[in-house]
Amino acid sequence: MQHRVGVEALALAVPHRFLDLEDLARARGIDPAKFTQGLGAKQMAVPDPGEDAPALAATAAKRALAASGIDVSRIGMVIVGTETGVDHSKAVASYVQGMLKLPRTVRTFDTQHACYGATAALHTAAQWIASGASHGKAALVVGADLARYGLKTVGEPTQGGGAVAMVVSDSPDLLELDFGVSGVDSLDVHDFWRPVGRREALVDGHYSIRCYLDALTASYTDWKQQALSRELVRKGDTLVSEQLARIAYHVPFCKMARKAHAQLRRVDLQERRGGKAWDEQAEAEEAPKLAASFETQVAPTLPISARVGNAYTASLYLGIASMLNLQAPSLVGKRVGLFSYGSGCTSEFFSAVVADKAVARIAAANIEDILAARERIDVEEYERLMGLASDAPLPTAPAPGTFRLEKIQEGRRIYAAG
Numbered sequence: 173m174q175h176r177v178g179v180e181a182l183a184l185a186v187p188h189r190f191l192d193l194e195d196l197a198r199a200r201g202i203d204p205a206k207f208t209q210g211l212g213a214k215q216m217a218v219p220d221p222g223e224d225a226p227a228l229a230a231t232a233a234k235r236a237l238a239a240s241g242i243d244v245s246r247i248g249m250v251i252v253g254t255e256t257g258v259d260h261s262k263a264v265a266s267y268v269q270g271m272l273k274l275p276r277t278v279r280t281f282d283t284q285h286a287c288y289g290a291t292a293a294l295h296t297a298a299q300w301i302a303s304g305a306s307h308g309k310a311a312l313v314v315g316a317d318l319a320r321y322g323l324k325t326v327g328e329p330t331q332g333g334g335a336v337a338m339v340v341s342d343s344p345d346l347l348e349l350d351f352g353v354s355g356v357d358s359l360d361v362h363d364f365w366r367p368v369g370r371r372e373a374l375v376d377g378h379y380s381i382r383c384y385l386d387a388l389t390a391s392y393t394d395w396k397q398q399a400l401s402r403e404l405v406r407k408g409d410t411l412v413s414e415q416l417a418r419i420a421y422h423v424p425f426c427k428m429a430r431k432a433h434a435q436l437r438r439v440d441l442q443e444r445r446g447g448k449a450w451d452e453q454a455e456a457e458e459a460p461k462l463a464a465s466f467e468t469q470v471a472p473t474l475p476i477s478a479r480v481g482n483a484y485t486a487s488l489y490l491g492i493a494s495m496l497n498l499q500a501p502s503l504v505g506k507r508v509g510l511f512s513y514g515s516g517c518t519s520e521f522f523s524a525v526v527a528d529k530a531v532a533r534i535a536a537a538n539i540e541d542i543l544a545a546r547e548r549i550d551v552e553e554y555e556r557l558m559g560l561a562s563d564a565p566l567p568t569a570p571a572p573g574t575f576r577l578e579k580i581q582e583g584r585r586i587y588a589a590g
């Protein structure tokens with residue numbers, strides 16, 4: 173059965189300070205090219221304790237509601253995907269409900285599986301709507317996270333943070349999901365984890381890249397079979413992956429998208445070679461085609477992540493925002509591929525079609541203004557902010573239209589609205 177469901181509007185929120193990664197590289201005695209070319213990053217967001225996951229989630233959600241123009245009485249579900257929640261019990265979604273003064277007639281909860289949480293939330297919302305149980309109501313789905321590895325760690329240049337909020341409904345004005353066509357792959361591994369009580373993540377970085385690529389291979393192969401049988405794509409002269417106008421990957425650092433895209437094409441090419449081993453000649457023939465395909469299909473999904481860094485659950489959705497912000501007019505009616513990966517690990521490859529109101533909807537998100545309003549800080553200030561206790565927010569007034577954690581009283585978090 174076909175269902176029309178997807179993203180009606182989308183908006184983002186980011187910490188108001190950022191660090192240039194060339195400054196960080198110089199301070200650490202590392203060649204800046206390692207960060208800019210080797211990892212593909214330019215800047216990373218630096219949150220202060222007032223910019224926690226609930227504050228960023230609520231700010232993004234407020235903007236998404238404004239971008240959609242939806243009456244809040246039509247929101248029937250709020251799901252926040254996050255791995256940097258603030259309470260073992262109280263959901264970030266509950267804080268969002270409070271800050272946005274949403275009606276009591278909403279179901280609120282969080283979803284967690286590392287960077288995959290927002291994708292779990294998106295599909296949960298889509299299935300609720302498609303089932304008819306929503307009775308015409310819409311869901312507010314948010315991915316909000318702060319990526320923190322710590323000073324002078326191997327993961328330091330891949331930190332960052334931000335939130336993306338989406339209104340998900342049966343009027344997918346921005347992006348219509350290929351509902352029910354979804355490839356998944358999961359495996360119990362320790363590539364990245366953060367035991368309860370730890371502020372910094374633990375990561376086996378190079379292993380996590382291998383886990384990501386294996387997961388991509390399996391979930392893309394699963395999606396491809398379903399997409400072929402539903403005739404969303406066809407076998408022929410054009411590779412199946414090339415039939416997707418753009419592909420947004422989860423990007424813990426931008427270079428990961430390049431590795432992912434090479435792997436995705438390899439899956440298609442290996443199938444075409446009928447099991448013949450991948451050799452130097454195949455690699456040499458593929459190199460220029462991969463470079464061209466990357467520039468067209470993937471590069472437009474990366475500019476926001478290159479400026480914000482890793483935002484865990486929000487990362488894939490920053491990719492969608494980037495691509496539409498840059499190119500929505502030429503993408504209307506076209507199918508895009510989406511890959512979500514959560515360490516631990518679980519993953520999903522799915523697809524969607526850019527809808528006819530995408531141009532107006534993405535313009536309403538004011539992405540350039542939000543990024544341009546940020547303040548560049550030096551390494552000394554970054555290190556000072558990293559040294560602050562998470563429960564000691566700065567006495568800074570929130571910027572207009574944003575929320576900040578103001579204080580914590582007996583574990584109760586109090587937020588201020590600007």
Ligand code: COA
Pocket residue numbers: 203205206207209210211326327328329330364375376377378380381384424425428515
């Ligand atoms: N100029 C240009 N490129 C350079 C360079 C230089 N001077 N020095 C190194 N590089 C390149 C390397 O060749 C490598 O590129 P490649 O991956 O294409 O081979 C890249 O920069 C990274 O160098 P590497 O030595 O592998 O970095 P690292 O050991 O410091 O670790 C991560 C990189 C990503 C593993 C690490 O930052 C990390 O653990 N991040 C957190 C986990 C994560 O994001 N995982 C992803 C999956 S969820």
